[in-house]
Amino acid sequence: MAADEIKAMIRDAIPDAEVEITDLAGDGDHYAARVVSESFRGVPRVRQHQAVYAALGGRMGGVLHALQLTTAAPVQE
Template sequence: MPMQADEIAGFIKSALPDAEVIIKDLAGDGDHYAAHVTSAAFKGLPRVRQHQMVYAALQGRMGGALHALALTTAIPE
């Protein structure tokens, strides 16, 4: 069963409480999303580590309940 955008945002916000999360359904099928996540927790970390933090927040759902996620991360200004 595909994940809903609010579920994805909820998992990310649970792991990164200060995060601003913007989710877009790319194909209208509930399987292909883009996420932009902004969090102070990313400060000083390389982009790869930032993405790993977001994927860890999804608790193993990538590739299963969540088929595809185009991810961008940022640090608040």
């Protein structure tokens, strides 16, 4: 699964998200994702991660083997 495809799927489900994808092993199979969205504000981290996994439509563990996930709400100034 390509990094651009992962990013697009997350952005489709969470339109305001800032998404950074890093290929950890260079094999297109192990990625890290950093997802920042206002919709995460006040939401427990488990629910934030569930929203991202839902955006990937069941590809975790299949087409996408591993995803190291970091989520957050934007920093307020």
